[in-house]
Amino acid sequence: xxxxxxxxxxxxxxxxxxxxxxxxxxxxxxxxxxxxxxxxxxxxxxxxxxxxxxxxxxxxxxxxxxxxxxxxxxxxxxxxxxxxxxxxxxxxxxxxxxxxxxxxxxxxxxxxxxxxxxxxxxxxxxxxxxxxxxxxxxxxxxxxxxxxxxxxxxxxxxxxxxxxxxxxxxxxxxxxxxxxxxxxxxxxxxxxxxxxxxxxxxxxxxxxxxxxxxxxxxxxxxxxxxxxxxxxxxxxxxxxxxxxxxxxxxxxxxxxxxxxxxxxxxxxxxxxxxxxxxxxxxxxxxxxxxxxxxxxxxxxxxxxxxxxxxxxxxxxxxxxxxxxxxxxx
Amino acid sequence: xxxxxxxxxxxxxxxxxxxxxxxxxxxxxxxxxxxxxxxxxxxxxxxxxxxxxxxxxxxxxxxxxxxxxxxxxxxxxxxxxxxxxxxxxxxxxxxxxxxxxxxxxxxxxxxxxxxxxxxxxxxxxxxxxxxxxxxxxxxxxxxxxxxxxxxxxxxxxxxxxxxxxxxxxxxxxxxxxxxxxxxxxxxxxxxxxxxxxxxxxxxxxxxxxxxxxxxxxxxxxxxxxxxxxxxxxxxxxxxxxxxxxxxxxxxxxxxxxxxxxxxxxxxxxxxxxxxxxxxxxxxxxxxxxxxxxxxxxxxxxxxxxxx
Numbered sequence: 001x002x003x004x005x006x007x008x009x010x011x012x013x014x015x016x017x018x019x020x021x022x023x024x025x026x027x028x029x030x031x032x033x034x035x036x037x038x039x040x041x042x043x044x045x046x047x048x049x050x051x052x053x054x055x056x057x058x059x060x061x062x063x064x065x066x067x068x069x070x071x072x073x074x075x076x077x078x079x080x081x082x083x084x085x086x087x088x089x090x091x092x093x094x095x096x097x098x099x100x101x102x103x104x105x106x107x108x109x110x111x112x113x114x115x116x117x118x119x120x121x122x123x124x125x126x127x128x129x130x131x132x133x134x135x136x137x138x139x140x141x142x143x144x145x146x147x148x149x150x151x152x153x154x155x156x157x158x159x160x161x162x163x164x165x166x167x168x169x170x171x172x173x174x175x176x177x178x179x180x181x182x183x184x185x186x187x188x189x190x191x192x193x194x195x196x197x198x199x200x201x202x203x204x205x206x207x208x209x210x211x212x213x214x215x216x217x218x219x220x221x222x223x224x225x226x227x228x229x230x231x232x233x234x235x236x237x238x239x240x241x242x243x244x245x246x247x248x249x250x251x252x253x254x255x256x257x258x259x260x261x262x263x264x265x266x267x268x269x270x271x272x273x274x275x276x277x278x279x280x281x282x283x284x285x286x287x288x289x290x291x292x293x294x295x296x297x298x299x300x301x302x303x304x305x306x307x308x309x310x311x312x313x314x315x316x317x318x319x320x321x322x323x324x325x326x327x328x329x
Numbered sequence: 330x331x332x333x334x335x336x337x338x339x340x341x342x343x344x345x346x347x348x349x350x351x352x353x354x355x356x357x358x359x360x361x362x363x364x365x366x367x368x369x370x371x372x373x374x375x376x377x378x379x380x381x382x383x384x385x386x387x388x389x390x391x392x393x394x395x396x397x398x399x400x401x402x403x404x405x406x407x408x409x410x411x412x413x414x415x416x417x418x419x420x421x422x423x424x425x426x427x428x429x430x431x432x433x434x435x436x437x438x439x440x441x442x443x444x445x446x447x448x449x450x451x452x453x454x455x456x457x458x459x460x461x462x463x464x465x466x467x468x469x470x471x472x473x474x475x476x477x478x479x480x481x482x483x484x485x486x487x488x489x490x491x492x493x494x495x496x497x498x499x500x501x502x503x504x505x506x507x508x509x510x511x512x513x514x515x516x517x518x519x520x521x522x523x524x525x526x527x528x529x530x531x532x533x534x535x536x537x538x539x540x541x542x543x544x545x546x547x548x549x550x551x552x553x554x555x556x557x558x559x560x561x562x563x564x565x566x567x568x569x570x571x572x573x574x575x576x577x578x579x580x581x582x583x584x585x586x587x588x589x590x591x592x593x594x595x596x597x598x599x600x601x602x603x604x605x606x607x608x609x610x611x612x613x614x615x616x617x618x619x620x621x622x623x624x625x626x627x628x629x630x631x632x633x634x635x636x
Contacts, residue, residue, distance in 0.1 A: 112610075112613075112614055112617075116614050116617040116618055118613050121422075121559075122556065123610050126609050127606075129603060130606050130607060133600075133602050134603075136599050137597060298438055298441050300433065300434045300436075300437025300438050301434060301437075302434070306434070307428075307431035307432075307434055310427040310430065311431065314417070314420070314423060314424055314427065315417055315419070321418045
């Protein structure tokens with residue numbers, strides 16, 4: 001990417017190959033990178049599916065990162081309070097708690113919007129900063145590992161079999177969160193294809209007045225959309241903290257909640273599009289890591305690349321908003 | 330004037346410094362939104378201004394050059410947003426978010442070699458006579474040029490929007506784009522210029538963080554200031570003088586919680602650090618309850634002359 005800035009195309013091509021091709025097809029990286037693809041794409045897709053439901057209705061929840069953090073805290077709290085008991089019910093209980101944590105965190109902007117007409121964009125975003133502070137607080141206090149020699153961070157859930165979100169197929173990266181993400185894609189597809197609720201959401205977004213006169217309750221739509229996106233983000237947080245991250249730390253969240261916004265738009269708010277966009281975005285993460293290692297690119301260059309991807313996609317709106325016309329007509 | 334171990338003169342003086350970046354960005358965004366455009370990329374333009382301003386100030390050792398370049402950089406970045414939303418008619422919310430991500434990434438990339446360097450600092454301008462007033466003098470009339478500039482900018486924007494023809498046209502475009510178009514005003518061109526103004530103001534605001542408030546460059550150093558600026562515009566009901574009030578209120582809370590942290594009050598640090606954001610939410614709710622809903626009528630609606 002530096003090359004691109006300097007106009008050096010051969011090195012730019014090398015960087016692009018390193019990010020988009022080598023993680024999957026270069027044998028030096030593939031054994032590590034291929035499972036990572038699912039590990040990273042899972043939470044992003046799960047969150048983005050939730051966000052896309054709201055975005056379709058014109059409800060802008062951009063605080064998924066906060067809901068993701070709260071979901072992780074709620075879910076992990078269940079496991080940490082039951083430690084070291086073993087039971088098959090612990091993991092499902094954690095998922096429920098995680099979903100609930102994300103759900104209530106998203107309900108705050110939803111209810112404020114319903115009752116006070118407060119702008120949900122700003123409230124949901126402010127709550128991200130609040131959630132980050134809560135995370136910092138619990139990882140040093142409430143949820144800190146009592147055997148951690150005073151270091152911040154909770155017990156590692158990877159060492160707690162009943163709570164660990166383990167891989168379903170070994171070395172594939174396929175954990176329960178990935179499975180849930182795929183399920184969410186399918187359910188969202190049917191929601192918008194077949195279900196009345198999906199239809200109502202689409203109308204509320206595209207023609208709010210028509211929706212109102214058709215008797216679609218805007219408050220219910222807001223609560224449904226925000227609640228669903230919070231629920232899925234909370235679950236994503238739980239799957240991440242119980243699996244790949246392993247423990248609650250001050251920085252276990254990797255900004256997936258924000259990346260998911262890009263993914264939702266990259267996928268054109270279409271469930272299958274989001275599936276592809278999520279995989280592509282996961283690829284930029286992994287390729288970015290490799291590029292950091294090989295070329296010494298700073299981590300932020302990946303953020304730049306992701307933002308530019310979104311811009312290129314938005315620029316293609318020119319094709320939907322304008323039509324080619326021959327000069328004679 | 331010392332209350333509970335906090336020096337009030339220092340507190341208010343620090344409050345103005347702390348509020349200036351948000352104030353500059355918010356007053357720029359107020360103009361953008363008055364023209365009917367919602368640019369959520371304030372954070373991205375601020376951080377770009379912060380890094381560009383820092384680089385130029387360090388290399389020339391003249392802080393003012395940094396601010397000028399930051400304004401240019403912010404405006405240039407906003408052109409990207411303007412082209413996409415005004416000509417290609419992409420979704421304003423998505424494009425603004427994209428602008429923030431691009432800004433954060435770009436700034437981190439080009440700012441890498443400048444981490445850990447100290448920038449040249451702005452010198453204070455003591456306003457003659459006024460700065461000699463006891464208490465009030467050191468509080469308000471003993472700041473650097475950009476603090477004064479931000480207040481002058483608010484006054485200018487308030488005057489232009491409310492009292493001039495240019496302001497009338499800007500408001501017309503924002504309130505009812507079809508009517509403004511029918512009257513022959515160039516909606517897209519006016520919005521384009523408003524967006525660039527907002528970008529320049531955000532750029533200067535960002536540079537104030539890296540050149541005066543901190544003064545150093547670290548990745549992601551704006552830490553949500555751009556989003557606070559957006560909240561303040563809503564808080565202010567799109568009125569420039571209320572933007573000043575909102576920014577100073579927010580700056581006051583920020584400085585106060587830092588002071589309370591420093592003197593070691595028995596409140597957890599995390600609760601203090603989240604307080605500015607919680608207060609913002611409470612204020613937003615309060616405004617929705619008691620304020621007038623005076624959002625520009627055409628805010629965030631796409632426009633094309635053919636429609």
